[in-house]
Amino acid sequence: MTAPDSESLRLLVLISNLGSIGAAAAELHVSQPSASKRLTSLERRLGLKLVTRTRQGCTLTPAGEMVADWAQQVLAHIDGLMNGVRALRAQHESRLRVAASMTIAEYLAPGWISALRGAVADIHFELDVANSVAVADSVRHGHTDLGFVETPVAPEGVSVRYVLGDRMVVVAPPDHPWARRRKPLTPTELAATPLIVRERGSGTRETLYRALATVGADQVAPLLELHSTTAVRNSVVAGAGPSVLSTLAVATDLAEERVVEVPVVDLDLHRPLHAVWRAGHQLTGPAAALLAIAMRTPR
Template identity: 30%
Template sequence: MREISLDRLRTLVVIADLGSFAEAARQLNLAPPTISLHVAELEARVGAALLTRTRGQVRPTVVGETLLARARRLLADADQALDEVQRQVAGLTGRVRLGASTGAIAHLLPSALAALRSEHPGIDVQVQVLTSQASLARVREGSLDIGLVALPQVAVKGVKLTPWRRDPIMAYLPADWQPPARVTPAWLGQRALILNDSSTQLSRVTSDWFAAAGLYPEARIELNYNDAIKSLVAAGYGATLLPQEGEAPELDRRIARRPLRPGLWRALGIACREGEVERATGHVLEALERLRQ
């Protein structure tokens, strides 16, 4: 069974609005026989007359009025759908799915999203808290558009990975420990530690820093929520190593922040699918690029 064509419905609406086959043909830039054929096909499809001619005036029948009411809504919906898609293709609107760690979301994304909202208010960025591995996997499968991931990472087929930022890793310690100006592995390794768990890149970087000094300390607690870790540090429960992301925020006065000796860095990259990206995704990447370091 053939479906009703939107073109045929548009022809019916224009005829009803203008009251003339000839005028409808001129407005739609179609030959008069084509206009008549459209109406004939519709009438054959519904099994009833849709238009009547009285004294040269074309009017819809009762059945025609019913179909016209539906046709106007269908055509309006189709026009709206096309307009929305065209706006998305042009980069004026769109949804972008982005995955990142809680630290990046809290300290790096806000300024990028504020700039994006000012320049492209129609773009909706949906942010998810994800590990680097989860972000890479979702970018690969297509359920995520952008991932902010710790570097280095093993190359993933179909995923483009671009270096983005390099932020210093700092020691966060209870202030009453009276820490030195620069914290060394030897000094810190003798104290209680609250560190990220071994599944994270930060844990591996931290372990390598201690190992280079011949030290292999065990963490008192392993936790991947940085704000919770800092709360425990403020309570005097231990020290931690975390990246200083973005501008250094004001700390709880119970916490002391110190640089490390030797220095240590956390590198971040931007993951997205290889090939051309949608315009909305491109605008988000441009906003992130301004935070490159």
Template identity: 30%
Template sequence: MDHYLEVFVKVVEKGNFSKAAEDLHMTQPAVSQYIKVLEESVGARLLERSNKFVRLNKAGEIVFHHAKEILALYSNMQYLIDDLTNKASGPIAIGASYTFGEYILPHIIARLQAKYPLITPTIQIHNTKEIIDLVQTHQLDIGIVEGQINEKIPNVEIVSEDKMVIVASPLHPLLKEQSKRKISELGKETWILREKGSGTREAAEHLFQHFNFTPKKIMEFGSTQVIKESVEAGLGISLLSQWAIKKELMYGFLEIVDVEGLPFKRNFSILTSSPYQTKALQQFIETLRDYLGD
């Protein structure tokens, strides 16, 4: 049955039978027969067909969602069996929220590849909520997320603490005096923040709640890099991870505003889709721990 699901998923992803047949090295009639058998086995039509394309109906959406999860589980089972007798090798599907994925993960992957060249990682970067969803539906082997995980989900572990600071352009008036600032002094400033659902935005909201403080103006951007450029240009201030601003601090593009009660601390956590880990995944987690501990 797994092969029927594989053919079905490929047809949906490619949007027609001929492209799916080409990718699967099958004839188009064979692909059509596989879909027919699958539809008969589930007792429902799954695809709406035309001369140019196919698309999912309601039943098809249900089967497609679960088919991807079933195929991921089957693939992981096979890797685990193969892994019992082999060296650390093979694919790892890694997901990370933006701060970790953009500023920390590349260095971990470089260290991993230097030591274990047969491991082949693939990376997805999304906000924290999306990474959690992808791990829970077995589309990722491991996710690394920032902030508080509110859901009661298995296989979660805190691996590091992240320090977050308020940054501004070196020419910003907040930096003209050397004394510590109170958070209440920043109420009139423009705060440039990530979108809701991101770990960095969640940290900012927790900061505001902790100090019973509400900025009068917030600008929202979907990229940490854009936020840094905007702060450097003098558009406003932001709360960012120290991991994300290392280069900017080194070259003097940004400066930390000295505020009472900061840095604000949050956690980096890992979550895995299964309690069973391949050797490749074990070595990735070990490399991650070593890097964060340096």
């Protein structure tokens, strides 16, 4: 004997309360023939006669009365279960865990978050700022609902969506010798110069090193290795040395001449910015809304 389904039990309880298969069927929004068929199937499954049909309606047999009482208790527990699940889903859908690599977190995510708060009421937002490798790991292990990375090659083991393109530039303090050059740098000259760089695992550093390797130039040891884009940018502004940073990070400094862009030939420093989320999962609710906002970022 297999356990009856909840809708069959609900039908029996309604017949007990309403005294009619037709009335019970209407309450469940099914046809009367369908309800009769379900009741017959329930009796066959349990091996018991549950309902006696008369011209005036239906009455439950003694066995039917006992089963209906037990069914009512079971349904109360099921309803409690579903109410709890709905509450948990509502709580989960109102909380969004996002991880973003440094440049995105510092220069793009604030605007995205502001737009999301305007579109989705009462959302609890958590933003974890890390390098691109750490962001991808957080997504793979289910610690993050949605991530944004800056690596030139999209990470494996996650679902990926292209968001927009970014361009990196060589920047130096205004009093640096490169600021007075008449000719652009060559990739070899850039690679032979100690730079202020991000830590290993950052998309900014990986983009630079991959671009140099593509043209056969290996970067020498860094001048400074720092763990945030802002720290690298501040060091360049303070005169510590040159670096390669996203235009997102230095646009204002370039406009106000706190740093100087140094042209470099034959080196592609463009990179894609990607959204990533757990493989095999579909984005819904606030996560899907945030991705849609990010996708609308002006190119």
